Amino acid sequence: MFKIALSAGHYLKTAGKRCLKKLDKNETREWVLNDRICDKIEEKLKAYDGYQLLRVDDTTGATDVSIANRCKKANSWGADFYLSIHHNAGINGGTGGGVVAYTYTNVDVKTASWQKELYDAIIAKTGLKGNRSTPLAKANLAECRLTNMAAVLLECGFMDSATDVPVILTEEYADKLATACVEVIVKKGKLTKKVVVEQPTTGAVYRVQVGAYSVKANAEKLVESLKKDGYDAYITT
Ligand SMILES: [Zn+2]
Incomplete structure (x- = not known):
């Protein structure tokens, strides 16, 4: 049984984590975008057998489950893989951005292959390649550091990029991104297609x-x- 811990980054009311107003008049919250992708991953996985899934955030978005607690849940549950979904910022209304896949600074070959396969599958499906110099990044991120298993944190586009925002707001983008994640999870976790009677x-x-x-x-x-x-x-x- 392959065990996947899934985290939609932040929670609904995390300060500042939202799309830039001049690019999205609704100022869509980051958690909403993260949660939509997580829900789609959960839904698409239902076509398969051989896995268990644990959402480590609050799926209603109402409470802020701390990063330490999310990691603790995944560790004590014995997850084989930890996937955290986020959206980025830092472009201030300019153009460019794209998807960035993070691991901890010092990772084994297995984790690095999750990172690369997820990134490649997402770019192949969504085309949101962007212009980051290191889209396969390593950083001292708590969710990657505090988890005992292979862990990847995906920044699924920039919420303040004029080129990314119109893409990341669409349902189609979330759908393609989730499909890419599921393809990689199915392959690496050796999940089998459910037989429908x-x-x-x-x-x-x-x-x-x-x-x-x-x-x-x-x-x-x-x-x-x-x-x-x-x-x-x-x-x-
Ligand atoms: Zn985030």
Whole structure:
């Protein structure tokens, strides 16, 4: 069972964490954007088996779960991978930006490969490459430092970039980004596609032909066992 800890960065009311007003009149909060992507990751993972997922933030956005507590939850739960979703700032209304994937300063090969595969998949799907000189960054970020497992923090575009904001506000962008994350999680976590068994509509009648291409004795045996199970009324030979 592959265990994923998922964190939507900050909470709804974290001061300052929002889109720049002149680029987004709603000043969309960072947590709202982070949470939308996390929800989509959760939803898309439901098509797979072989994993467990723990949201370490408050999914209502109402309370601020501290970074230390998020990491503590993931550590005590025994997560195999920790993914934190954020949106960046620092461009002040200029252009450029793009996606940046962070790990802690000193990481093993496994964590570095999560970082690279996530970044590559996201850029391939969304095209939000931006202009950062080190989009595969290493930094002393608490969420990466305090977690015991492979951890990646994604900055999914700049909330104060004239080029990023119109993109990151769209549902389509969030959807593509979540799809990219899920693809990487499925591959690296060795998740399997769920087998969907179609349930017949109530009252539907199906005609099943037995023995057309099989050995007569086998067909007769099947008919006998169906009769024994009480299906005589439905059998025509
Ligand atoms: Zn953030």
